[in-house]
Amino acid sequence: MSDLLERLRGRGWRLTAQRRVVAEVLDGDHVHYTADEVHARAAELLPEISRATVYNTLGELVSLGEIMEVSTDGRAKRYDPNAHHAHQHLVCSQCGTIRDVHPLGDLLAGLPAEERFGFQVAAVEVTYRGLCPGCSAA
Amino acid sequence: MSDLLERLRGRGWRLTAQRRVVAEVLDGDHVHYTADEVHARAAELLPEISRATVYNTLGELVSLGEIMEVSTDGRAKRYDPNAHHAHQHLVCSQCGTIRDVHPLGDLLAGLPAEERFGFQVAAVEVTYRGLCPGCSAA
DNA sequence: TCTTGACTTAGACATTGTCTAATGTAGGAT
């Protein structure tokens, strides 16, 4: 993630303190924060950062393909920095925990031509749901 | 859908005019309205129906397993009356049109044990995305 | 027909996200 900022500067991005802290917050594996969670964590590093900037920055990172938008619960969207490796999500129905997972096979191939209704099908999103170890124990 | 009301009465539901019109709006194939769309259509049949009642009724129908909640765009949730036949969704990336589709094979089987992280995986939701015939022509 | 608890209503409130006008600043130009 550290070279992300360099990549973006190459694309004409200005390197501001705000964008740096947003990128820092999103660094890591299995990170799936909502915009407001990103804002709260960014504000610990840069207290005066505004909500609008966080929303703007997240939107730009999505447009540039650097992070992915995930909506697993119909509530707030979450942002997944793991955008360069195809993956799907496994969500706990109880506590909402999200894990990145990698199913086998070509997921697009499962939809036969006669079920495509003339669409040019380009992508597929899969969300597995179940109880995480903690919640199934309780 | 017409016997839905009878089924629900059997479960102790009061049959009110409001619930009747909500059920009527949800009758049909490939219906995927938002709560406010349901409200608007219900209000054509019963002008004084309130938003709260529509939200309540939709929530109850979901709890009872009579309709399904679908969130394909991170915006408003949509409600799918086709809850008794397993199916997935095909969404136009341009105009948002939704079709019910039936992929082949056991979708849960695609997730190997070592990718389940101890979860008890119970369900899987699949959203195919692409351009519908109208939008790919334009 | 009466009664009662479930249902409905209007509208306040909450959450999440977007937009605008004013101000600030990164980074190239000088």
Next chain:
DNA sequence: ATCCTACATTAGACAATGTCTAAGTCAAGA
């Protein structure tokens, strides 16, 4: 090193969607 300016940030209003409450209404059993 300093200046300029287009791009970035800010506070807060606004918008869209959803939830909650208190008061009034009514379906259906007695």
